[in-house]
Amino acid sequence: MAEKEKIDKKEHLLNVAERVFGEMGYDGASTRLLAQEAGMNMAMLNYYFGSKDGLLKAVVERRMSSTRKEFEVIAHQDMPCWEKINQIVQLYVSRVATSKYFHKIIFREISVIRTGSEVTDFVLENLYQNVMLVHQVLAEGIQKGEFREVDIEMTVAGIFGTVNYLINSRRLASKILKMDLMDDQVLQEEMKPRLLAYLQDSLKTHLLKNETEK
Amino acid sequence: MAEKEKIDKKEHLLNVAERVFGEMGYDGASTRLLAQEAGMNMAMLNYYFGSKDGLLKAVVERRMSSTRKEFEVIAHQDMPCWEKINQIVQLYVSRVATSKYFHKIIFREISVIRTGSEVTDFVLENLYQNVMLVHQVLAEGIQKGEFREVDIEMTVAGIFGTVNYLINSRRLASKILKMDLMDDQVLQEEMKPRLLAYLQDSLKTHLLKNETEK
DNA sequence: GTTTATTAATCAATCGATTGATTAACTTTG
């Protein structure tokens, strides 16, 4: 039970840190606040993760690794590229919608210069891998004649950028979409399917050739 | 000449602050560093702008107001909606490409909770106004039968999100596009026209109806 | 009884902000 509690407590701190980092940013979240929100002594933070940066690193790493594997599985399946893109987008939106704060954290991390942290490079490399998987599927689709000859890199940026925009600036997005994206239920049941529908429509018109025959 | 120097110095601090805030984030940029980078005593910061937050506010306000007016001019012109969208996108990309750090700042500002700052609400309201102008043009285009019946709000998010993604995560975008977006010349002469071409192509295929007749 | 977990107290460093003094530039006065 001690082992269990230890793990639970560490896990609890990770969850709290993900939220607080996401809300206030890395520099905006003090170790005292992090510990207080997690209901533990602030020395425990260093005891568990060595440093504040170590805590951020742990928060980031536990989510990034798993996601890419799922991406890879889809990308290497044997199906039409249009299907692959569809599934990848679906997975990505799902991931983003369930972990509200995580994508804020990593996007902020790669947009800021924080000297002396290894986290940025880790995030950068991981995101790049994900991007390249989508890139690969698009290239394959074009090569097979399934897709129009679009600007692959920009198309990728369009997908990730759109999702990012809606998730990372949730207050603005709430005003635009006229729905409360802070509410998890609204996010899941209204915004998510709507975003998916848009991405599918947008990608379909942009990628697929005009089926003027018939 | 004294008057001139005073203004120049304030302006200089604003320029430096825009860069430093953009690079390190609000909390990451200390007033000492800001003053040092601007080559002045740190008391001048408070003398000019009252507080650190006042400096950020000044940095943000001097750019936001002017941009919206230009947006409005385009939106209210008498031309096909497709032309309007084109011009707005062109203006927006131009703006973003010339002020490298500014859009990092405002996007970060609306994605973070900073208690006791009026800046967030100001940014939020301004961005919303810009978004609504695009929204209005899209709605008009649909109503006139010029555009397909797309999800307007999502389409807007797609435009702003794509540009945002490329600008705010420039290091990642540099890896993806295989060009050095830190280099201003590359940004202007290679990335900007390419982004514009993509947005036009993407919007054209998504918004315009299939001209299969004729 | 030894290892592991947890605490309160404390560390040096840095934070944003303010102070009082000094300089420079312009105005007023004689």
Added chain:
DNA sequence: CAAAGTTAATCAATCGATTGATTAATAAAC
């Protein structure tokens, strides 16, 4: 024109508060 008065600009020094991190002492677990 020159002396006296006034304002704005700039500085070094320092304020109290907070930062991330560490300690030494204690409690719990095995």
